[in-house]
Amino acid sequence: MTATQQIPLDSVVPERPEPGRKSRPRPRRALTRYGSWWWAMPALLAVLGVHYVATTIGGAYAFTDFKGIGSFEWIGFDNFTRIVGDKKVFGSIGNTLFLAIAFLIITNVVGMILALGLNRGVRSRYILRTLLFLPVVLSPLAVSYIFRFIFQVNGPLNAVLGGLGLTDWQHAWLADPTWAIFTILAVMVWQNIGMAMIIYLAGLATVPLEIEEAAAIDGAGPWARFRNITLPLLQPAVAISTTLTLTQGLKVFDQVQGMTGGGPYGATDTLSTVIYRQTFANGQFGYGAALSLVFTVIVVIAAAAQLFLTRDRNAGK
Amino acid sequence: MFRYSKWTLLREVLLWVAALIMLLPFYLLINTALKTSADALATPAFQPATNPTFNSFIDVFQSGGSATLLLGLFNSAVITAGAVIGLIVFGSACAYVLTRRLSRVSTVVYYMVLVGIVVPAQLGLVPLYIGARAIGLLGSPFGMAVVYTAMLMPLAVFLYGGFMRAVPVEYEESATIDGASPLRTYVQIVFPLLAPATGTISIMTGLIVWNDFFTPLIFLNGSSAATLPVVVYSYVTGLVTQWNNIFAILIVALVPITVLFLIMQKRFIQGFTGGLKS
Numbered sequence: 001m002t003a004t005q006q007i008p009l010d011s012v013v014p015e016r017p018e019p020g021r022k023s024r025p026r027p028r029r030a031l032t033r034y035g036s037w038w039w040a041m042p043a044l045l046a047v048l049g050v051h052y053v054a055t056t057i058g059g060a061y062a063f064t065d066f067k068g069i070g071s072f073e074w075i076g077f078d079n080f081t082r083i084v085g086d087k088k089v090f091g092s093i094g095n096t097l098f099l100a101i102a103f104l105i106i107t108n109v110v111g112m113i114l115a116l117g118l119n120r121g122v123r124s125r126y127i128l129r130t131l132l133f134l135p136v137v138l139s140p141l142a143v144s145y146i147f148r149f150i151f152q153v154n155g156p157l158n159a160v161l162g163g164l165g166l167t168d169w170q171h172a173w174l175a176d177p178t179w180a181i182f183t184i185l186a187v188m189v190w191q192n193i194g195m196a197m198i199i200y201l202a203g204l205a206t207v208p209l210e211i212e213e214a215a216a217i218d219g220a221g222p223w224a225r226f227r228n229i230t231l232p233l234l235q236p237a238v239a240i241s242t243t244l245t246l247t248q249g250l251k252v253f254d255q256v257q258g259m260t261g262g263g264p265y266g267a268t269d270t271l272s273t274v275i276y277r278q279t280f281a282n283g284q285f286g287y288g289a290a291l292s293l294v295f296t297v298i299v300v301i302a303a304a305a306q307l308f309l310t311r312d313r314n315a316g317k
Numbered sequence: 318m319f320r321y322s323k324w325t326l327l328r329e330v331l332l333w334v335a336a337l338i339m340l341l342p343f344y345l346l347i348n349t350a351l352k353t354s355a356d357a358l359a360t361p362a363f364q365p366a367t368n369p370t371f372n373s374f375i376d377v378f379q380s381g382g383s384a385t386l387l388l389g390l391f392n393s394a395v396i397t398a399g400a401v402i403g404l405i406v407f408g409s410a411c412a413y414v415l416t417r418r419l420s421r422v423s424t425v426v427y428y429m430v431l432v433g434i435v436v437p438a439q440l441g442l443v444p445l446y447i448g449a450r451a452i453g454l455l456g457s458p459f460g461m462a463v464v465y466t467a468m469l470m471p472l473a474v475f476l477y478g479g480f481m482r483a484v485p486v487e488y489e490e491s492a493t494i495d496g497a498s499p500l501r502t503y504v505q506i507v508f509p510l511l512a513p514a515t516g517t518i519s520i521m522t523g524l525i526v527w528n529d530f531f532t533p534l535i536f537l538n539g540s541s542a543a544t545l546p547v548v549v550y551s552y553v554t555g556l557v558t559q560w561n562n563i564f565a566i567l568i569v570a571l572v573p574i575t576v577l578f579l580i581m582q583k584r585f586i587q588g589f590t591g592g593l594k595s
């Protein structure tokens with residue numbers, strides 16, 4: 001009768017979650033006490049204070065004429081009417097969006113090209129990776145000053161262009177309202193290509209060589225292999241890298257402040273520089289808060305749109 | 318199939334060309350800083366300094382009022398260290414409680430914390446500024462470290478939380494069976510297992526704080542607690558076109574992080590990608 005008493009093992013041992021699948025630990029009896037809520041309190045209070053209370057108060061200032069000192073009046077939507085009528089603000093929103101989108105596209109495309117170039121076979125890839133990544137860790141403000149020198153009228157860039165006989169291409173880069181914004185874009189791209197590159201390199205490391213080899217044997221050319229194998233497998237890396245570059249691009253401040261200070265004639269002003277100037281230089285805390293609120297809404301919408309566009313379309317299939 | 322062919326060699330050469338073009342600004346930076354004031358203005362930027370001198374560095378260290386370069390370095394180091402320690406201690410403890418306790422409350426709170434990653438801090442800065450001014454924390458390194466800890470806490474909780482879910486609970490269970498208190502289990506078992514996440518968080522948040530310019534410009538400008546970027550900003554604004562001196566300042570400001578990066582480049586790069594994968 002012993003045989004009937006044997007219970008199949010798998011009915012006793014609970015099923016383990018599949019490896020690789022992200023799952024929370026299964027609910028189980030309170031065998032272990034995982035700390036106490038008190039441990040979480042300092043962090044939660046900090047988050048509550050800065051990200052909820054302060055932000056809410058800041059949002060409330062947007063409906064006042066607060067000057068930073070003394071009493072203030074509730075003025076309803078006056079600040080927002082003023083924003084709608086303010087051409088400079090609209091210019092800065094345009095500049096912010098232009099910088100963010102152009103920065104996102106160029107940085108990610110160049111970063112991915114560099115990552116693909118470095119990915120297989122290149123002997124000096126570690127030193128190249130280090131050199132190309134170096135700008136990422138540096139202070140954006142300090143880097144902007146180097147580029148301010150490069151873009152000067154009698155600076156190195158114009159010297160190189162002159163040396164190549166391209167005198168038509170020479171410009172007063174920083175003082176020309178048309179070109180100034182491209183100097184900002186150049187610094188942003190130069191400094192962050194390395195970041196996109198290492199994210200894509202990490203993504204490329206997950207692409208199995210066998211699949212590529214199989215496709216190559218089946219006659220797929222380099223472009224077809226990239227389009228149909230590499231790129232789909234890079235989807236998580238694309239999502240991460242574009243999220244980072246988008247938020248960074250929308251928040252751009254240091255580079256503008258370091259290179260042009262928003263000039264000439266507001267041609268390079270971004271929302272961040274306008275907010276800084278209105279709030280802290282001009283002391284218009286209420287108006288600055290209204291601008292910050294608009295800025296927050298733009299960032300949240302852009303982030304949501306970006307998440308939607310780069311979502312994993314195959315998930316759940 | 319992917320042997321080292323002439324195409325790989327071409328790729329390698331092209332990458333070196335790209336890398337050298339990328340690094341040209343550093344050549345200009347060092348070269349110009351070594352020139353005399355007259356040469357910096359008169360000679361072409363690419364022309365190597367004919368009689369290299371460290372005068373600009375001496376100039377830079379001798380000038381400056383309350384907020385000198387060395388003080389800026391010191392302030393940046395103190396504030397960065399304070400914020401990173403705060404984020405590690407409080408962020409890991411918070412993520413532990415939120416991801417290990419499986420009540421509905423902890424899940425909701427966890428996601429409420431994560432909202433802070435997306436929403437920009439700008440809107441909250443005005444009330445924070447006024448609050449800090451009211452309680453006298455404006456221009457204090459301690460206050461600045463607290464502000465950074467709070468601002469970056471969602472990121473730290475997110476990175477720790479993602480990592481913690483991959484750590485099996487069995488370690489903690491056996492520690493409990495062996496009679497360890499929850500605190501001891503956490504400090505001696507869980508926290509050491511989180512070392513990779515701790516590394517990522519230190520590097521990412523440390524870089525953010527060290528290089529940040531916007532927040533200290535508001536909170537510390539003109540005070541003796543000004544961090545490096547603010548000190549550099551006020552120096553350069555005063556120097557206008559004395560490029561050899563400006564570049565000497567920039568070199569002093571950039572050297573610490575560059576050296577640290579070159580020593581620990583593998584950890585930096587792992588830190589960036591490791592945290593991003595989870």
